[in-house]
Amino acid sequence: MSSQHSVKVVSPEQSAKARMAILRRLKFSDVIFENLAKAAAYTVLLLLGGIIISLIIGAWPAIEAYGLNFLTTTRWAPSLKPQPILGALGPIYGTLVSSLIAMIIAVPVGLGIAIFLTELCPHWLRRPISIAVELLAGIPSIIYGMWGFFVLGPYLAVHVEPQLIAFFADVPVLNAVFSGPASNLSLFNASLVLAIMILPFITSIARDVFTTVPPVLKEAAYGAGCTTWEVVWNIVIPYTRVGVIGGVMLALGRALGETMAVTFVIGNAFKIQSSIFAPSTTISAAIASEFAESGGLHQSALILLGLLLFVLTFIVLAAARLMLKQLETKQGK
Amino acid sequence: MKISTIFAAAGLMLGLSAPIAQAADISGAGATFPFPIYAKWADSYKKETGNGLNYQSIGSGAGIKQIQAKTVTFGATDAPLTAEELKKAGLVQWPMVMGGIVPVVNIDGVKPGELVLDGVTLANIFLGKIKSWDDAAIKKLNPTVTLPAAGITVVRRSDGSGTTFNFTDYLSKVSADWKSTVGAAASVEWPVGVGAKGNDGVAGNVGQTKNSIGYVEYAYAKQNKLTHVDLMNKAGKHVSPTMAAFQAAAANADWAKAEGYYVILTDQAGEQSWPLTAATFILMHAEPQDKAASTEALKFFGWAFAKGDKMAEELDYIPMPAPVVKLIEATWAKDIKTK
Numbered sequence: 001m002s003s004q005h006s007v008k009v010v011s012p013e014q015s016a017k018a019r020m021a022i023l024r025r026l027k028f029s030d031v032i033f034e035n036l037a038k039a040a041a042y043t044v045l046l047l048l049g050g051i052i053i054s055l056i057i058g059a060w061p062a063i064e065a066y067g068l069n070f071l072t073t074t075r076w077a078p079s080l081k082p083q084p085i086l087g088a089l090g091p092i093y094g095t096l097v098s099s100l101i102a103m104i105i106a107v108p109v110g111l112g113i114a115i116f117l118t119e120l121c122p123h124w125l126r127r128p129i130s131i132a133v134e135l136l137a138g139i140p141s142i143i144y145g146m147w148g149f150f151v152l153g154p155y156l157a158v159h160v161e162p163q164l165i166a167f168f169a170d171v172p173v174l175n176a177v178f179s180g181p182a183s184n185l186s187l188f189n190a191s192l193v194l195a196i197m198i199l200p201f202i203t204s205i206a207r208d209v210f211t212t213v214p215p216v217l218k219e220a221a222y223g224a225g226c227t228t229w230e231v232v233w234n235i236v237i238p239y240t241r242v243g244v245i246g247g248v249m250l251a252l253g254r255a256l257g258e259t260m261a262v263t264f265v266i267g268n269a270f271k272i273q274s275s276i277f278a279p280s281t282t283i284s285a286a287i288a289s290e291f292a293e294s295g296g297l298h299q300s301a302l303i304l305l306g307l308l309l310f311v312l313t314f315i316v317l318a319a320a321r322l323m324l325k326q327l328e329t330k331q332g333k
Numbered sequence: 334m335k336i337s338t339i340f341a342a343a344g345l346m347l348g349l350s351a352p353i354a355q356a357a358d359i360s361g362a363g364a365t366f367p368f369p370i371y372a373k374w375a376d377s378y379k380k381e382t383g384n385g386l387n388y389q390s391i392g393s394g395a396g397i398k399q400i401q402a403k404t405v406t407f408g409a410t411d412a413p414l415t416a417e418e419l420k421k422a423g424l425v426q427w428p429m430v431m432g433g434i435v436p437v438v439n440i441d442g443v444k445p446g447e448l449v450l451d452g453v454t455l456a457n458i459f460l461g462k463i464k465s466w467d468d469a470a471i472k473k474l475n476p477t478v479t480l481p482a483a484g485i486t487v488v489r490r491s492d493g494s495g496t497t498f499n500f501t502d503y504l505s506k507v508s509a510d511w512k513s514t515v516g517a518a519a520s521v522e523w524p525v526g527v528g529a530k531g532n533d534g535v536a537g538n539v540g541q542t543k544n545s546i547g548y549v550e551y552a553y554a555k556q557n558k559l560t561h562v563d564l565m566n567k568a569g570k571h572v573s574p575t576m577a578a579f580q581a582a583a584a585n586a587d588w589a590k591a592e593g594y595y596v597i598l599t600d601q602a603g604e605q606s607w608p609l610t611a612a613t614f615i616l617m618h619a620e621p622q623d624k625a626a627s628t629e630a631l632k633f634f635g636w637a638f639a640k641g642d643k644m645a646e647e648l649d650y651i652p653m654p655a656p657v658v659k660l661i662e663a664t665w666a667k668d669i670k671t672k
Contacts, residue, residue: 078493079518154541181484184542185527268491268528279527281491289530293394293493293519 059304076270101191110202137200145264185267205247249320363396363409411495452507461525488547491528581605
């Protein structure tokens with residue numbers, strides 16, 4: 001019996017050799033693949049490092065000249081003799097406040113759209129709304145800027161801002177936030193444009209993660225007599241919290257760095273004013289407006305502004321990571 | 334402007350100096366204000382001679398930097414360099430063409446040229462001291478015009494600009510307050526107002542915002558059909574922004590005596606002179622590295638002086654007067670070593 005079979009069976013050494021050859025070939029291609037992937041990953045680190053280093057080099061004269069005062073000065077006088085007085089507080093304030101207002105508007109609306117699309121929307125309406133939201137993300141920012149400049153700004157200045165100013169005139173604190181005069185170009189206008197721009201980010205990510213909720217969970221909740229609101233609030237959102245926060249942070253990152261649209265509508269004034277209807281500026285708008293014509297310390301200060309934006313965005317992302325981690329550990333208790 | 338800004342920023346952040354293609358074409362970079370006329374000249378010149386001009390309108394400050402870095406054959410600026418700065422950088426400077434800056438307003442019921450302001454009042458508006466259109470100082474100058482009791486929205490440039498340099502230079506000459514608190518420069522610390530990018534940005538903003546005031550190059554006011562404001566000039570005369578008034582101011586300038594042609598045409602004497610007239614300048618190295626390219630560039634400028642006047646006037650620029658052109662050509666021969 002065994003002799004009959006031994007004709008077909010390859011000797012153990014031979015088979016091992018053949019297998020080794022195949023494995024070696026596979027290993028070789030694996031090593032190449034691994035190295036290519038590694039190189040791609042390291043390139044990103046290298047680029048990031050290069051950007052940070054060149055920003056620091058470019059910003060060094062300003063760091064030397066102003067030090068920490070740069071962060072607390074509101075004046076921006078690039079041609080003052082003998083030395084310009086330049087401070088970042090105005091643009092930092094404008095960047096943070098415009099992003100904050102944009103988030104306050106865009107997060108509830110964006111999540112609302114996503115909930116409607118995944119839970120409530122009749123089937124035939126889903127696609128048109130989804131496509132419309134995604135198209136919003138595809139519009140170049142300069143178009144938003146032009147729209148904010150030509151359409152939204154004048155409309156707000158005539159039909160919204162005066163009414164808000166009158167409405168809040170007798171409310172303490174808020175009457176300073178909503179104070180006149182109404183202006184076409186303002187922090188408020190920029191915030192609204194930003195809100196519309198980041199809406200699709202929040203909506204499409206939230207919609208995608210909402211659809212990952214296992215139907216059985218929702219069905220069980222509905223079966224137990226939950227209302228749609230209860231299902232969304234107690235099942236869908238807790239299940240997808242991490243993804244939703246990720247989407248919101250991505251949107252915040254975009255809002256902090258958005259340049260052209262904001263430059264069009266914010267009014268580019270290096271001032272901190274209590275009213276959100278007053279012109280202001282953001283870090284990226286300041287750089288976009290002034291970089292080409294700048295020189296010396298002025299240019300260095302603009303690069304330092306860029307470095308600050310970099311740090312600011314980094315802090316936002318790091319904070320998001322930290323929050324997500326805490327959430328995960330809480331869930332895993 | 335936008336794209337050039339991004340490229341400049343990107344180039345800088347990567348630590349690269351952007352080299353500019355140096356083919357047979359003449360390369361130049363700088364001021365945005367003369368870009369339309371340079372482009373038009375270049376187009377005709379190419380048709381006539383086959384030689385092209387590659388002009389990047391990236392702003393006066395950037396133009397100065399490019400010529401200092403020798404990445405272009407010539408630089409262009411609206412704010413002239415002083416004789417001292419020229420000597421230090423080894424550059425030769427001359428005026429190429431002139432134009433006018435006009436204050437523009439958007440007030441219901443006020444037609445172009447109806448409103449007149451003097452320098453001090455204009456400065457006080459831009460200082461934020463005059464806040465309303467029915468201010469006594471404005472009323473005094475315009476007893477017959479009905480002015481609203483509405484707040485003034487000041488519109489000014491957000492980017493550094495040769496237009497701003499000339500405008501603030503004028504305000505510094507007529508208002509001691511302006512001179513001490515703001516001064517004259519391409520980008521200043523504005524006490525009030527909203528900043529808009531470029532001449533077109535200011536024009537668009539004034540066109541949209543009721544009760545606003547801004548300042549733009551004459552061509553932009555004309556193209557956008559904005560309401561221009563008349564001014565009281567140095568001689569105390571009421572003048573309108575016309576080619577004749579710009580020319581009157583330009584004729585006043587004593588180019589021959591100005592070292593490096595450093596002449597700022599604002600607030601010139603003369604009964605007809607428009608007080609906000611400005612020249613735009615060309616910069617070239619006295620000892621260029623690429624002598625052939627510089628010869629070509631000078632040929633182009635010579636051609637523009639000889640044949641470009643009509644084209645300039647069509648675009649509302651003022652050509653340099655013939656005697657000044659003679660002076661400039663003598664400067665070329667004397668100061669630029671192309672051989």
